Amino acid sequence: xxxxxxxxxxxxxxxxxxxxxxxxxxxxxxxxxxxxxxxxxxxxxxxxxxxxxxxxxxxxxxxxxxxxxxxxxxxxxxxxxxxxxxxxxxxxxxxxxxxxxxxxxxxxxxxxxxxxxxxxxxxxxxxxxxxxxxxxxxxxx
Numbered sequence: 001x002x003x004x005x006x007x008x009x010x011x012x013x014x015x016x017x018x019x020x021x022x023x024x025x026x027x028x029x030x031x032x033x034x035x036x037x038x039x040x041x042x043x044x045x046x047x048x049x050x051x052x053x054x055x056x057x058x059x060x061x062x063x064x065x066x067x068x069x070x071x072x073x074x075x076x077x078x079x080x081x082x083x084x085x086x087x088x089x090x091x092x093x094x095x096x097x098x099x100x101x102x103x104x105x106x107x108x109x110x111x112x113x114x115x116x117x118x119x120x121x122x123x124x125x126x127x128x129x130x131x132x133x134x135x136x137x138x139x140x141x
Contacts (some may be wrong), residue, residue: 002099030054073126078132081120087116088139109140 026046026058033054038044041061046054076133092110093099116137127133 021065021068024068025061029060029064073129076129077131078121079127080131081117085117111141113137
């Protein structure tokens with residue numbers, strides 16, 4: 001379990017997909033949040049669509065940040081899997097001429113590779129955002 005240590009809620013500003021973790025946590029908790037300024041729990045200010053300052057429950061924001069951090073390795077795995085599918089598999093299997101020029105064995109290799117990529121999130125559990133413990137399937141030659 002990953003725990004964000006925030007000494008009086010003022011220490012963590014991890015990035016989550018290019019967005020400050022605290023911003024993402026607030027967006028998920030407060031659907032009425034339209035404007036978020038600041039990058040620590042002590043400096044952040046949130047306004048709703050009517051321009052009213054939103055009162056935050058700091059404990060809930062920290063808990064949501066912990067939840068996002070714990071979920072991030074799987075999110076990173078899915079993002080990398082999707083990148084590989086888009087950049088390596090789609091150009092092969094969606095190109096009818098290229099696909100039809102392949103032997104049945106090669107088509108099977110690519111089909112198996114695609115299936116193995118699709119199954120990654122259900123077959124492996126990443127321990128960190130770097131996916132250091134993940135074994136990716138080998139791309140057909």
